[in-house]
Amino acid sequence: METKIIFYIVSLVILGAALFSVITSKVLHAAVFLLFSLLGIAGIYFMLDYEFIAAVQISVYVGGIVVLVIFSVFLTQEAGEHMQLPKIGRALATAGILGITGWYLIQTIAGFSFKHSAEIAIAPTMKTIGSQLLDTNKFGFIIPFEGVSFLLLAALIGCIVIALKPTKKI
Amino acid sequence: MSAIGLNDILLLSGLLFIIGIYGFLTRRNLITMLMSIELILNSVNLNFVAFNKYLHPNNLDGLFFTLFIITIAAAEAAVAIAIIINLYRQTKSVDVNDGNSMHY
Amino acid sequence: MAAFLLNGLVFRPYYKALAGPIGVLAMLGSFFFATYTAWMYFGAGAALPAHFSTLTPIKMDWLNFGHGLSIQLGVQLDPLSVLMLVVVTFISLLVNIYSLGYMQDEPRKATYFSFLGLFTFSMLGLVMAPNILQLYIFWELVGVSSFLLISFYYEKRSASAAAKKAFIVTRFADLGLLIGVLILSNISHTLDFTTMIERLNDPHFSTAAIGSFMGLSIVTWGLALVFIGGVGKSAMFPLHIWLPDAMEGPTPVSALIHAATMVVAGVFLLARLFPLFGPLAPHLLTGIGYIGVGTSFIAAIIACTQTDIKRVLAYSTISQIGFMIFAIGVARPGAEESLGYTASLFHLFTHALFKAMLFLCAGSIIHYVHSNELSAMGGLRKKMPITHLSFLIGCLAIAGVPPLSGFFSKEEILLAAFNGNKIIYWLGLITAGLTSFYMFRLYFSIFWNKEFMAVSHQDHGPSTILEKGNGHNGKENEGIEHHTEGTATMKLPLVILAVFTLVVGFIPFGNLFAADNGHLESSFHLLFSIAPVALSLLGIGIAIGLYKNQNGKSDRIAQQLNVLYQAAKNKFYIDELYLFVTKKIIFNLIGRPAAWFDKTIIDGAMNGMGNITSLVSSKIKGLQSGQVQDYSLYFYLGMSGLAFLLMYLWI
Numbered sequence: 023m024e025t026k027i028i029f030y031i032v033s034l035v036i037l038g039a040a041l042f043s044v045i046t047s048k049v050l051h052a053a054v055f056l057l058f059s060l061l062g063i064a065g066i067y068f069m070l071d072y073e074f075i076a077a078v079q080i081s082v083y084v085g086g087i088v089v090l091v092i093f094s095v096f097l098t099q100e101a102g103e104h105m106q107l108p109k110i111g112r113a114l115a116t117a118g119i120l121g122i123t124g125w126y127l128i129q130t131i132a133g134f135s136f137k138h139s140a141e142i143a144i145a146p147t148m149k150t151i152g153s154q155l156l157d158t159n160k161f162g163f164i165i166p167f168e169g170v171s172f173l174l175l176a177a178l179i180g181c182i183v184i185a186l187k188p189t190k191k192i
Numbered sequence: 193m194s195a196i197g198l199n200d201i202l203l204l205s206g207l208l209f210i211i212g213i214y215g216f217l218t219r220r221n222l223i224t225m226l227m228s229i230e231l232i233l234n235s236v237n238l239n240f241v242a243f244n245k246y247l248h249p250n251n252l253d254g255l256f257f258t259l260f261i262i263t264i265a266a267a268e269a270a271v272a273i274a275i276i277i278n279l280y281r282q283t284k285s286v287d288v289n290d291g292n293s294m295h296y
Numbered sequence: 297m298a299a300f301l302l303n304g305l306v307f308r309p310y311y312k313a314l315a316g317p318i319g320v321l322a323m324l325g326s327f328f329f330a331t332y333t334a335w336m337y338f339g340a341g342a343a344l345p346a347h348f349s350t351l352t353p354i355k356m357d358w359l360n361f362g363h364g365l366s367i368q369l370g371v372q373l374d375p376l377s378v379l380m381l382v383v384v385t386f387i388s389l390l391v392n393i394y395s396l397g398y399m400q401d402e403p404r405k406a407t408y409f410s411f412l413g414l415f416t417f418s419m420l421g422l423v424m425a426p427n428i429l430q431l432y433i434f435w436e437l438v439g440v441s442s443f444l445l446i447s448f449y450y451e452k453r454s455a456s457a458a459a460k461k462a463f464i465v466t467r468f469a470d471l472g473l474l475i476g477v478l479i480l481s482n483i484s485h486t487l488d489f490t491t492m493i494e495r496l497n498d499p500h501f502s503t504a505a506i507g508s509f510m511g512l513s514i515v516t517w518g519l520a521l522v523f524i525g526g527v528g529k530s531a532m533f534p535l536h537i538w539l540p541d542a543m544e545g546p547t548p549v550s551a552l553i554h555a556a557t558m559v560v561a562g563v564f565l566l567a568r569l570f571p572l573f574g575p576l577a578p579h580l581l582t583g584i585g586y587i588g589v590g591t592s593f594i595a596a597i598i599a600c601t602q603t604d605i606k607r608v609l610a611y612s613t614i615s616q617i618g619f620m621i622f623a624i625g626v627a628r629p630g631a632e633e634s635l636g637y638t639a640s641l642f643h644l645f646t647h648a649l650f651k652a653m654l655f656l657c658a659g660s661i662i663h664y665v666h667s668n669e670l671s672a673m674g675g676l677r678k679k680m681p682i683t684h685l686s687f688l689i690g691c692l693a694i695a696g697v698p699p700l701s702g703f704f705s706k707e708e709i710l711l712a713a714f715n716g717n718k719i720i721y722w723l724g725l726i727t728a729g730l731t732s733f734y735m736f737r738l739y740f741s742i743f744w745n746k747e748f749m750a751v752s753h754q755d756h757g758p759s760t761i762l763e764k765g766n767g768h769n770g771k772e773n774e775g776i777e778h779h780t781e782g783t784a785t786m787k788l789p790l791v792i793l794a795v796f797t798l799v800v801g802f803i804p805f806g807n808l809f810a811a812d813n814g815h816l817e818s819s820f821h822l823l824f825s826i827a828p829v830a831l832s833l834l835g836i837g838i839a840i841g842l843y844k845n846q847n848g849k850s851d852r853i854a855q856q857l858n859v860l861y862q863a864a865k866n867k868f869y870i871d872e873l874y875l876f877v878t879k880k881i882i883f884n885l886i887g888r889p890a891a892w893f894d895k896t897i898i899d900g901a902m903n904g905m906g907n908i909t910s911l912v913s914s915k916i917k918g919l920q921s922g923q924v925q926d927y928s929l930y931f932y933l934g935m936s937g938l939a940f941l942l943m944y945l946w947i
Binding site: 025026029033036037040041043044049052053056059060063066067069070071072074075078079082083086087090091093094095097098099107108112113116117120124127128131132134135136137138139141142143144146150151154155161163166170173174177178180181182184185187188 | 196198199200201202203204206207208209210211212213214215217218219220221223224226227228230231234237238241242245246247248249250251252253255256258259260262263264265266267268269270271273274275276277278280281286
């Protein structure tokens, strides 16, 4: 019972922060609301007993990406200015379309009854996560792990290259 | 926690997804569009984790997927910021409507 | 037969220098084959007292429609087709030889010879057709090649207009032919001639199958429509208007087409279908006879007033063909009455010879004088001896003076008419007199009337054809031309034809051609022939009186008969009538509304579709706005659409 109440509060935080994030006219306010939304999601992860993911979420998303976004805001424009809001027609049209399709989405979700599996749960401790991450067997994730490392390398180099100041030709 | 129920979490992630898409389609600032993309990715993460816990608790595939998605989202956000900075240098604006040179 | 194929290959244009000799060689080859065939056919058949059989050496399926229905092409030999083979190839050979000289300076000579080859090919295909559809195919082909030949000098507007007129008039008649062919083949369920004749004459078959339409049986209608096709091609009234205008083509062409071959295609058609006409539609035959004799009479009257050589010859051709047609018209099946059939074919043969000769003489005269009008000629008998003699022989033949060939054939026709239908006989007799009158008018005007003066053509300058040599003269004085009679190649055919005209009358045609492919004993009635001969001598006498020396008698007579003269001279205004009908009625009432409809409605619809398409496309262009958010909206819409599809159609 209590978990349910906590769940509803946390989901309210998430959705409310997200909504304000996409509606507000000030950039930094949007970034902060995003931060709160992500924190709320981390809270959900905690409630689902996946602490590792929750920790990763907070450290990477909140501590990395949102900070990066705020830095880029400072790099590209005056942070205090009001942004331009979208034209009212466009906003309404998009909301309408999304409302219709979203309605169907929610209907489908709500109407579908998932059967909870009764199998024995693996405890997601660090040990099991680590060993499975580097496992070379059938359910091991060594190959995506290496792939992601490549991707990070490429992203790093790419960012540097794209964001270089153009050198003056002599 | 079986008190919460899979449908509730899915509902939550669905709504988050819709809010994210609305933000993406509506915002004029490039950086706020990026923030909406992060919302979308987070909703997907929620989905994966929920399915993993409720439908397949015997393996950790959903968790790993989520891990990787977070990683990749970080990389992608970095690259996107680099592109935005580049575009800003060229057009002196971060308005998404000003990057429309590829039109008919 | 092989030469027939070779002729098809003669239709090969653009061999410039070599075209003439190739054409002649091909003709020579085919003529040789034709005479050989005739020799074998008639020679072998003479031993048997019975009928000549109809051989079909080549027969192949051309288009096969299944269910036993197929269109065949082939070659059929029976007396009629062998006769026509000989006639066509002989005349064509002589015309080719003549053209070697006549068209020497013409730059498009190769095209000319190829057209001649095409024409001969189509004519041969027509006469050798074993079924009526092949005949129709080659009929049309003959029409096309005559169009090409008439409009050979296509820079002259009158030439191309004349060719158009010829083609349209004959095409109009061919509609009748086509419908007739379809009717006949539908009734008899076959296209083959022999089978069709058998079936339609078989009483069991025909009574079961024939209905009736407006009082005449269907077979009669079919035959009448077929005859209409013949009317157009053979220039019977009222479709005779194209023949005089078709004289715009080169003279050898006129000789080939209008004297000897194409215009007798109608007669050939009637002869081919005579076993059907006779028993099944005797009233139609009488009608045909009247049309024939009426045409010859009218044409003879018009010919008395014309001043252009080729026009006179054209009208005389119409008149003579009228003779042939009414000869068939008075024939009936059965031994005695089918004299008309034989007589018609005999006259076809002799007429081909002497008319071609007359045309070729006219060609050399025109070549000499450079004008078609009678007023420019006169007193040429000393200047062109060979032409003079040939022309005289031709005129005597056409007038029916013994013992030339024309006499024999005309006698037979008039005898058949006398036995058949007295009205036709009297009209034919009068026409024969008129024939001799106008032919000798022509003869005397050309060769006797006045002294020929060499006119100096200084104002024409060096562009006249004459200076380019006929092979004779190398030196001329400036401004005074050197007239020559023509090269040896032009004189040779004249001589050959003259000789033939003299002797051909003695061939016992009756032994060779009869309506039932058997023999016909025809006797020669001496007393009977006195009347026509006397009439023709009278005509000659009148012509001598009026035209031999230049005097004003003919002009005074013309003034006395003023109205009639004017009417006859203007060809009885038939052309004007046709022009009125087509222009006022057809063009204005039918042509203009149809054109309006086509332009505004149909073209408007097409243009409208084009405009609508470009409008829609310019609207759709706006979708590519370059805005990322628009693109992602479309993406989202597409994805959700797909999701809906999956949800609602597959679950």
